[in-house]
Amino acid sequence: MKGPAWPIAALLVGYPVWWGLGFGGLAVIVLAVPMAVILWRRRPIRVPRGFGLWLLLLAGYGLSALMLSEMPPDTYGEFGAGRVIGYLMRLALYVSMLVMVLYLGNLSERELPQLRLVRMLGVLFVTTVAGGLLGVFFPSFSFTSPLELALPDWIGGNSFVQNLIHPTAAQTQKVLGYASPRPEAPFEWANAWGSNVSVLLIWFVVGWWVHGGRQRRAVAVVLMGLAAIPIVYSLNRGLWIGLGLGALYLVVRVGGRTRLAVCAAAVTGALVFAFSPLAALVAQRLDNPHSNDIRAFTVSATISAAGHSPLIGYGNTRNAMGNHRTITTGKTAWCGGCGHPPLGSDGQLWLLMITQGFAGAALYVAFFVGAIRRHWSDRSPVGLAGVLVMALVLLYMFIYDGLVTPLILYLISFALLWRNRP
Template sequence: MTAVGAATRGARSTAVTWQVTARRGSTPVTGWPVVWLLAGYPLWWALGMGQFAYWLFAVPMLAELVRRHRTVGLRVPPWFWLWALFLVWTVLGLALVTVEMPGTVPGSGGYPGAVLRVINYLVLTVVMLYVGNLTERELPVRLVAWSLAVLCLVTIAGGYLGMLAPTFEFTAPLEYLMPGALVSDPYMQTLIHPASAQIMDIFGYESARPKAPWEYTNIWGYMISLLLVWLMVAWVIQGTGLARWGALVAAGVSVAPIVYSLNRALWAGLMLSLAFGAAQALRRGRVVLVGAGAVAMVALSLTLALSPLADVVRERADNPHSDDGRAATNAASVEAADLSPVVGWGTTREGQGSSDSIAIGPSAECPGCGQHVIGNAGQLWMTLIASGWVGTALFVAFFAVVAWRYRAAVTVVGQGALLTVLLLFWYMFFYVALMSPLAVTMIAVALLWRVEEPLVAGRRATRAGGVW
């Protein structure tokens, strides 16, 4: 029994080492690629690198993992084999990229997008293993949370840029270095050309929806939802003084671009995050905190109701805009998975016609007709068409097992990371997670593994010793 108690105390000591800052003269912090990748993202966006910055920093991360594998050995998170199998499935799906799928535009698949997707998954695997294998002295967990909080402030600033200067854009240095044919590709333009907003016709007139520093306004919405979690963790809960109050002010002013993004799934996702936070606080017995939070939410809701933002919300509710198109393409993703349930079709396809017309291609009379991309309305639908039912089951199962294993997270970082993973199960129906949102989710998996796994091991050791 004494041995079990010692093991449990040792596990708890390991789990909270993220609270200790590395002392001078100790092992140097080698996790600089993570800090530069996250906190420096505005620079990579301005250079035109965007999501390709993950590729760049994955190189030193992979080199460190190889070195570790040769010296002290490489660790992987529990149930990693599910994710490894999913990676295998994405590669197997490449064999079907050129196969014509019934009901789609011939030749609308193609290897570039499929290979790009596989590389992105591999890169994010490297990021997860890198964050998970480094020690607290090499990469303090607090530093990772701080970097994500900085990225949150950048995203809020980008939201205001999209609101106040919706036509702002410029030619990035990377565009001058790439071949003209590649730069002119619409999808590549979205990835490498910095712009502040997406101009879309939702209310019968053009509306600016913030997206900087991300590729799409939906990605902006997904990212602000995830990063607000880490702003709360790093600078509100763990922070003190001006940092704490500054973070609270930043969270408050983020409401305006969040409303003007017109992202209904984002609005619901924020409500789910608040409910999760309230449940965690109640579990810790912090009833007063929950009550104060409820009062603050009521005050905020009343303020919004009396402001012009309320009109935007009501008008968005009255204009569903893309619901029919999403329903049609999502149903097509399910049909695609039914036709090739094991490995899918390797990549997305363009559907022949749409919910508005069987015409191939939009026209002046029917701008919503034809050639809608099947699988671009959410991570779940993209995975269904690209990897089939089996590949999708592997993808979902990995994150479900992670969430279940660490469902009793007790540290602040662990609870923030758990919420980050859980939000995937909401947003996967509406937004594509690849690349940046899934990167944050994979980092959260690594943090759960580092911070909460010793506690899980301690609880299991306690049960095995007959102590409850």
């Protein structure tokens, strides 16, 4: 793409290439460099309302570095390179995403039309569906990326970094009592796939259905039908709840023929699903809520740890002492289920609590709540879709980590709302 919108096109349309190279969502760090240069050359820079909250969030994360060597009670671990690498990577991501939002907001409608940006997100939805199908039918697919080969072991061997740079089709977990592959390509985790596919589906509907002709709408129906397969096989209850609340939101907020169309589509989809083999899989997943005890333990431990540094947190995650089954730390020959789960690993809200304290978590919530309040009256397709995504952010923060790719999509959606104001 020619013109200043090329970094955004490279990120969204070119995402499969970044994934294959091993960058994935880390591509935003690479592309933030030319965005920052272009922004600097076109000063003064416009900023959105609520911008100060995000700056405070970043400032708080900077201060949290002072606590990297500290250990809250009932946690353990050694202060070393891994903790510092994780902190610096998150800091680079937060700053890069800030640059990305400012860049999008300072591009004119001529330089990057809203509909073109929405359809770029739609292209990424198609990529996500393809990755989901790959995870369903070829779950063992994986390969060593060029970035993985290039990085030294002391960086590439870090578990957080390894998840980001090693492309895999699916994440295998014992969700149903036996090994079950959950699609994650082309993202970093199965839960990231679930969060992203729901957000991208919203923008796909806006770009390919609301603003689409007859042929584009026909293709959209086929793609959404295909998307149902990995959505169900993801065994992702949070995703299912998000889609249900999204449908309810549309029924409440739109009127006339649109409301009737949404209701008719929902009823038709529910009937087709009920008589398909996928319904039994959903029922089996709901009968096996294996992660509830794990989440309850880590959330409780995270809140307790955050209480010892409520204003700036600890800069990075810590390992809990024991787990939800035993106080034993680490796996043993007689206890394969024992372990030391990382605190803040069950949702962005909890991650912010352990890394930035209650103050950081409150700033994050205030930023997205403020976006909903300011744009609630915008009843255009972009306005309705953007507010829905902001609402999903507040739901998903309890169950999904925002880093890396989910937060990129949340903030692009925020930028679409900002650009939509007169």
